[in-house]
Amino acid sequence: MVVLSKPAVIEHLSLVNNTIFHGVPLIDLSKPDSNSLLVKACREFGFFKVINHGVPTEFITKLESLAIHFFSLPLSEKEKAGLTAPDPLAMATRKLAPMEICIVNGYVSSVKKMACEILEMLAEGLKIEPRNIFSKLVMDEESDSIFRLNHYPPCPDDQFKGRNLIGFGEHTDPQIISVLRSNNTSGLQVLLKDGNWISVPPDQNSFFINVGDSLQVMTNGMFKSVRHRVVANTSKSRISMIYFGGPPLCEKIAPLPSLMKGEDSLYREFTWFEYKKSAYKSRLDENRLGRFEKLQPPCVNKERKIVLS
Numbered sequence: 095m096v097v098l099s100k101p102a103v104i105e106h107l108s109l110v111n112n113t114i115f116h117g118v119p120l121i122d123l124s125k126p127d128s129n130s131l132l133v134k135a136c137r138e139f140g141f142f143k144v145i146n147h148g149v150p151t152e153f154i155t156k157l158e159s160l161a162i163h164f165f166s167l168p169l170s171e172k173e174k175a176g177l178t179a180p181d182p183l184a185m186a187t188r189k190l191a192p193m194e195i196c197i198v199n200g201y202v203s204s205v206k207k208m209a210c211e212i213l214e215m216l217a218e219g220l221k222i223e224p225r226n227i228f229s230k231l232v233m234d235e236e237s238d239s240i241f242r243l244n245h246y247p248p249c250p251d252d253q254f255k256g257r258n259l260i261g262f263g264e265h266t267d268p269q270i271i272s273v274l275r276s277n278n279t280s281g282l283q284v285l286l287k288d289g290n291w292i293s294v295p296p297d298q299n300s301f302f303i304n305v306g307d308s309l310q311v312m313t314n315g316m317f318k319s320v321r322h323r324v325v326a327n328t329s330k331s332r333i334s335m336i337y338f339g340g341p342p343l344c345e346k347i348a349p350l351p352s353l354m355k356g357e358d359s360l361y362r363e364f365t366w367f368e369y370k371k372s373a374y375k376s377r378l379d380e381n382r383l384g385r386f387e388k389l390q391p392p393c394v395n396k397e398r399k400i401v402l403s
């Protein structure tokens with residue numbers, strides 16, 4: 095399914111931190127040490143970018159032109175084409191013309207292949223078997239994956255008195271893995287472990303990868319589902335393209351026994367359908383996994399006293 099978001103869903107006005115971060119892990123997928131670097135990035139950030147990803151440039155440029163065309167249509171044309179949603183928070187969906195289908199399919203199948211390769215490299219890096227333990231969920235015919243195009247019109251500084259507009263509120267992606275790129279326009283921010291939001295510089299030559307909630311659960315919290323948001327750009331229109339690789343609706347999601355090594359499971363088992371239903375009912379910024387966390391037994395501190403609170 096292709097989903098086109100409404101132009102800039104503006105949630106609230108606030109002062110946001112615009113510190114540019116140059117430390118996003120960059121992983122060259124063609125290098126022999128990439129498996130362990132992927133694991134490290136998923137543990138430390140839940141976010142990284144990849145080069146030598148194998149997605150043909152032609153697929154990327156064609157899709158980007160198509161997206162620019164969609165979003166530059168006058169409102170009346172968008173309405174005619176079913177590109178506007180009646181409710182400002184709803185997503186607009188529409189049927190595509192055969193040529194457009196060809197462009198979207200080419201891009202999505204190539205990006206899906208890359209996402210699955212990354213998931214297989216992660217399994218290798220974690221030394222768990224089979225190699226396709228994660229990727230088979232995305233490869234499955236019934237996989238509940240989504241492809242989304244977002245558009246954020248420019249929000250000039252003078253108009254908003256130096257304040258930044260949040261174009262897409264903070265959240266984590268619920269699926270297994272997300273593959274993102276933009277039209278070389280800044281706006282994406284991620285939350286670091288130290289609690290600081292940082293701006294991610296755009297990069298035309300890379301794909302950005304997010305760990306999703308389901309992968310966090312399958313790794314019993316070892317990999318972090320990254321909290322992120324988008325701040326509207328002051329001068330340029332931002333278009334982003336995201337492929338969300340998800341499992342089949344009936345798939346049971348739980349920590350993998352091969353990764354537990356005697357640890358307690360942090361989450362109770364749930365189906366992807368249950369999680370998706372719960373996530374869509376909750377607020378975007380909520381810790382949506384909270385409802386699926388297991389209550390941990392009271393911890394014992396160094397003096398071996400039971401700590402009850």
Ligand SMILES: O=C(O)CCC(=O)C(=O)O
Nearest residue numbers: 242244262282324334336
């Ligand atoms: O537009 C972006 O860069 C990110 C959007 C996003 O996080 C999402 O669609 O889940």
Ligand SMILES: [Fe+2]
Nearest residue numbers: 265266267322
């Ligand atoms: Fe997201």
